[in-house]
Amino acid sequence: MRESKREAALEAAKRIIQRDGVTGLSYEAVAAEAGLTKGGLLYHFPSREDLLVALHGHVAQRWEQAMEAEGGAPAAELDRASRFGAFVRASQYPDRAELLLMLEASENPVNNAIWDDIYHRWVDPVPDSADASAEEVQRFIARLAADGLWLYESLATEHLDPELRRKLADQITAWGAPEASTD
Amino acid sequence: MRESKREAALEAAKRIIQRDGVTGLSYEAVAAEAGLTKGGLLYHFPSREDLLVALHGHVAQRWEQAMEAEGGAPAAELDRASRFGAFVRASQYPDRAELLLMLEASENPVNNAIWDDIYHRWVDPVPDSADASAEEVQRFIARLAADGLWLYESLATEHLDPELRRKLADQITAWGAPEASTD
DNA sequence: CAAACTGTACCGAACGTACGGTATAGTTTG
DNA sequence: CAAACTATACCGTACGTTCGGTACAGTTTG
Structure with a gap:
């Protein structure tokens, strides 16, 4: 022990x-x-604060591990399309604790940084509004759709049918990777 | 008085x-x-519970009023495209209290019903996985993207540039109403 | 008509408990 | 031995909830 x-x-x-x-x-x-x-x-x-900070780290790490499992490798070793695909597929299986903690973190810089780090590793930065191409806008919307799927599955009393969920994830992934333009 | x-x-x-x-x-x-x-x-x-229930009703009502303001009429008087447009435009201006309460409600049937009612008035039902057409899937993804936009603006420390935000909302609206443009 | 009564909208103090945190002495385990 | 606990007692505070009282408008009734 x-x-x-x-x-x-x-x-x-x-x-x-x-x-x-x-x-x-x-x-x-x-x-x-x-x-x-x-x-x-x-x-x-x-202190309770210490517990919470550790918990943010713990749950956030589990979340990244789930994405790494979907992608077959850490974010740094994946091209943009695969990275986004892993992100979207992981969004199908949300964890209520993640949502609650991310919300709690959004008011606390220290905890927020824990989640922000992971986000930055897995999704493209927000496009500049001035020179945002149609493609960049489309990719960002696909990312928002993945977040929406994640939110939906976190909140809804009845989960989506697995088949439909997969259809949605596939389509979102396709929209998030227009052309085969990798980095 | x-x-x-x-x-x-x-x-x-x-x-x-x-x-x-x-x-x-x-x-x-x-x-x-x-x-x-x-x-x-x-x-x-x-009791505190009573306060919370009343608060759910109050905030939910304000949310619906915001959508009615965007659409220029109650949901029942709008066609699908205008209804979705109002929903998306309202998603640009989220209220942190809404997210927190919706989350809290997701574990309580009474409070959940308050939010569900409004949702059912403003967005299409979830498509059946079996006979979901490509168009239905696209519309549902657009709705998820609107939810994602709403979540993003609720959580992010730095809000999106208003111009980009409008671009996103317009594009999401367009994807949510294929073949019909009513503006 | 006025006194008595009723209902609504509050005030203010108090009570019990849950919880965060402290303290400390003893016990297991690698 | 020391790190990783167990067990118990205690403190202060915050919070939900109870309760008795106040003010006043409207209604009833002798």
Whole structure:
């Protein structure tokens, strides 16, 4: 048991957030869920803030791992089309905890940076409004559609039919990679 | 005639949620913001749950009013293209409180119904996966892109350039209404 | 007509509990 | 041995909720 229930605590914290939202995240709840005591938790995370920061890192890392699994490689090793394809495919399987945490992060620069880093690795920067070509606009809209799919699946009580979901992902991917123009 | 502070309290609650999230919504905070006392608030909203339900209704109504303003008429009086156009244009100006509340609602059937009603009035139903035509898929993706735009503007620290934002909205609207251009 | 009564809209203080955090002493495990 | 815990007790505060009271407009009734 040496070397830590820390990971277990973070996984438990993630489950609690999925179930009860960020408000439900208390030391006692996490301790009960993870099978350790409040004292043990406080040993790893001296304050609730510390727990939250660690949780952002943990969940964000899992998200990037999911995209890497879809793409078969880290972002840096993929061309733009494959990178975007992995991003879109991963958007089919959202995690409620991700959405809740990203929202929570949007008001906190430190946590926001955690998510921003990953975003910057996987999606193109926002085009300049002045010299935005039709193609750039189309690619950005495809990215927004992927975000929309992700949001939809996060919020909707009833998930989309897997077949339709795949159709949507394929079409969004196609629109996001006009021509075979790689980097 | 003595003025009801009920409406003022709901507006105050909305501001508090925008600023501090749902967690920040306490009787004391709302009372201070709305200029009445905790006791007075309790008179109108006997429990925190009651306050939240009323707030969902209030904010959702404001959202629909924004879409009606964009479309120039209630959803029922608009054809599909104009309806979707109003939906997309309204998506350019998101309200952080809306996102937070929609998220909160997604776990509560009563509150969820409030938002669902409006959604059903303004966007097409999800296509059947079996007989989904390419056009239906395209329209649904356009709707997802509008949601993505809305999410982006809700979360991003830096808002999009208004010119680019308009370009995006126009293009999304065009994709959402293939073969028919009513403007 | 006025006194009594009713309902609505609040105020203000208090209560109980949950929670974040502290403290500390003991126990397992690599 | 030291890191990684367990177990228990405690403190202060924030918050939801209860409750008794106030002010006043309108309605009823002797």
